[in-house]
């Protein structure tokens with residue numbers, strides 16, 4: 001299976017589903033970790049362009065640690081909007097080129113406008129990417145691919161239906177997060193670790209990541225896709 005993780009910013013996939021992506025890779029699935037924006041406004045002060053370059057390098061190291069391929073759409077921080085037709089078309093092309101079997105991304109209700117914007121863009125772009133009538137440099141997806149939503153920030157307005165035990169890859173996840181050296185303070189690591197503990201408590205393991213599949217027509221599958 002080919003799994004595409006799409007996060008709004010360079011560290012989102014790492015904190016919300018880094019363990020799960022590492023587990024996919026460890027079991028032999030092909031994993032692509034793509035951050036839509038380069039995170040150029042991730043920390044105050046300094047040069048945004050330099051920060052964007054640095055954060056892209058950090059994300060590349062994190063993906064390498066997970067055994068995943070790194071990608072970015074190269075967008076600017078704070079500009080991701082569901083209504084942006086250029087972004088939607090660029091994302092559609094990227095998804096056609098990548099041809100994943102599963103996409104993991106932010107839930108529609110999350111705190112950051114970029115997260116909400118990307119979630120909706122993913123839903124719309126994957127729908128269009130399966131349409132054979134649309135003009136594209138790449139062939140259409142062979143089906144409407146399933147989408148699985150990650151945790152929201154601190155789990156607010158997010159009711160999971162699937163949990164993944166990340167115990168076996170906890171060190172990998174820690175390294176993936178630590179690769180984001182420019183963001184260690186804004187990452188609020190204790191906050192994310194508390195969420196892992198809380199989700200682990202819910203399913204009877206030490207630490208877990210939680211998910212909810214997209215329940216729209218053509219996206220539902222009969223078998224579990226998560227590791």
Ligand SMILES: [Zn+2]
Nearest residue numbers: 008009012112
């Ligand atoms: Zn983010």
